[in-house]
Amino acid sequence: MDKLVIRGGRRISGSVSASGSKNSSLPIIASTLLSGNGTFILHHIPDLQDIKTFTQLLHHLGAETSFSGNTLNVTTGNVTSILAPYELVKKMRASIYVLGPLLARFGHARVSLPGGCAFGPRPIDLHLMAMEKLGARITIETGFIDATAPGGKLHGAHIDFPISSVGATGNALMAASLAEGTTTISNAAAEPEIVTLCHFLTAMGATIRGTGTTELEIEGSQSLNAAEFQNAFDRIEAGTLLAAAAITGGEITVNDVEPEQLKSVLKKFVHAGCTVETTENSVTLKSSGKLIPTDITAKPYPAFPTDMQAQWIALMTQAEGTSHITDKIYHERFNHIPELNRLGANIEIRKNQAVVHGPRTLSGTKVMSTDLRASASLVLAGLVAKGTTEVLRVYHLDRGYEKIEVKLKSLGADISRESYKEF
Numbered sequence: 001m002d003k004l005v006i007r008g009g010r011r012i013s014g015s016v017s018a019s020g021s022k023n024s025s026l027p028i029i030a031s032t033l034l035s036g037n038g039t040f041i042l043h044h045i046p047d048l049q050d051i052k053t054f055t056q057l058l059h060h061l062g063a064e065t066s067f068s069g070n071t072l073n074v075t076t077g078n079v080t081s082i083l084a085p086y087e088l089v090k091k092m093r094a095s096i097y098v099l100g101p102l103l104a105r106f107g108h109a110r111v112s113l114p115g116g117c118a119f120g121p122r123p124i125d126l127h128l129m130a131m132e133k134l135g136a137r138i139t140i141e142t143g144f145i146d147a148t149a150p151g152g153k154l155h156g157a158h159i160d161f162p163i164s165s166v167g168a169t170g171n172a173l174m175a176a177s178l179a180e181g182t183t184t185i186s187n188a189a190a191e192p193e194i195v196t197l198c199h200f201l202t203a204m205g206a207t208i209r210g211t212g213t214t215e216l217e218i219e220g221s222q223s224l225n226a227a228e229f230q231n232a233f234d235r236i237e238a239g240t241l242l243a244a245a246a247i248t249g250g251e252i253t254v255n256d257v258e259p260e261q262l263k264s265v266l267k268k269f270v271h272a273g274c275t276v277e278t279t280e281n282s283v284t285l286k287s288s289g290k291l292i293p294t295d296i297t298a299k300p301y302p303a304f305p306t307d308m309q310a311q312w313i314a315l316m317t318q319a320e321g322t323s324h325i326t327d328k329i330y331h332e333r334f335n336h337i338p339e340l341n342r343l344g345a346n347i348e349i350r351k352n353q354a355v356v357h358g359p360r361t362l363s364g365t366k367v368m369s370t371d372l373r374a375s376a377s378l379v380l381a382g383l384v385a386k387g388t389t390e391v392l393r394v395y396h397l398d399r400g401y402e403k404i405e406v407k408l409k410s411l412g413a414d415i416s417r418e419s420y421k422e423f
């Protein structure tokens with residue numbers, strides 16, 4: 001297994017490019033299952049474990065893929081299987097994204113139920129509700145979702161989501177693009193990753209109105225085509241890199257971003273005392289050397305993202321006073337807190353809120369977490385901690401950060417990847 005070894009105390013400064021977005025790549029790759037015509041050419045796909053797992057799932061279904069220099073080619077003409085097995089789904093909850101495309105194209109899908117999650121309940125009832133609205137009959141037996149479209153086709157419908165769900169909106173969009181008739185989705189997720197998915201489906205020939213809003217209308221197509229497409233940047237990776245500069249009193253420019261997508265996060269950095277400047281495709285953050293306590297509440301876009309909540313908590317351990325970090329999406333997403341406290345932080349959990357008492361001098365030790373962003377928060381803490389911090393089980397980070405240690409090293413961090421044995 002790999003660990004990251006960080007000797008803290010170095011300022012993060014310099015410029016770096018954001019990688020392609022993990023969370024838009026996954027539904028894009030799933031959407032390739034909607035078409036049997038031609039080869040997809042997908043650019044700016046990050047080289048991440050989640051992408052490898054997803055392409056393994058596509059291979060299992062019969063697709064052909066090749067990946068080189070962040071371009072993924074996918075041919076789905078030979079897909080014959082409609083079965084997403086437990087062995088692959090358990091590695092990545094986003095595998096549920098194959099449900100809509102398989103069902104819409106083949107009229108049948110069998111997808112293993114995703115397993116438990118490291119940060120509390122993550123049900124899939126809204127995905128299933130959306131498929132049922134589109135006409136699917138669904139049974140759940142022996143750990144599998146078995147979904148069938150009577151007559152082999154899904155039918156347009158009105159889907160009204162009781163809460164905003166990125167994944168369920170994505171699945172509904174993909175399925176509706178190949179359904180007969182028109183589908184409307186109310187209370188759709190409007191996250192940038194859903195906007196990117198809408199652009200991709202449109203490039204495949206789908207007709208979607210309302211892109212970027214919470215009311216979507218999709219006219220189902222009889223068939224969809226392969227497309228060449230440029231994936232969007234990863235706003236969470238970009239936010240994490242900005243936080244690395246902010247926590248170490250540094251200065252960073254993150255290139256190849258759309259600052260508009262980072263608005264809620266940038267606003268909070270400014271409140272925390274950092275100077276932020278943007279161009280059309282870059283963000284520059286300068287630390288003032290002093291962090292002001294800044295509360296955040298994670299909610300659906302355009303509010304502050306839950307995927308940046310853990311990193312914000314790490315940052316606030318260095319702020320001069322108390323801050324409150326509330327997560328209204330995942331009420332139990334606080335795995336990082338006991339580990340941050342082991343590094344010397346003083347953080348209390350009150351229901352779905354973390355109360356961070358800063359500033360605290362952190363001191364390095366071995367830490368570990370069981371999810372991606374929690375691990376990212378430990379890396380941030382390690383950058384500012386005295387001595388050496390070892391972040392164990394780096395495979396969580398590798399799910400979502402492309403060459404994180406290479407990027408941080410190029411920005412001045414003293415960080416290396418080493419292998420170790422766990423007893």
Ligand SMILES: CC(=O)N[C@H]1[C@@H](OP(=O)(O)OP(=O)(O)OC[C@H]2O[C@@H](n3ccc(=O)[nH]c3=O)[C@H](O)[C@@H]2O)O[C@H](CO)[C@@H](O)[C@@H]1O
Pocket residue numbers: 023024026094121122123124125126127128163164165166167168189193306307329330
């Ligand atoms: C691969 C990917 O893109 N993952 C992101 C996606 O996850 P994911 O798509 O799984 O998250 P959702 O937007 O669906 O979850 C939002 C809320 O809805 C609830 N819910 C969701 C589905 C469902 O069927 N029933 C239900 O109750 C969830 O428990 C959660 O409280 O959006 C989350 C919220 O921005 C991010 O943290 C994840 O990084």
Ligand SMILES: C=C(OP(=O)(O)O)C(=O)O
Pocket residue numbers: 023092093094307372373400
């Ligand atoms: C939670 C995340 O991803 P996933 O939904 O794939 O677990 C994330 O990207 O922070």
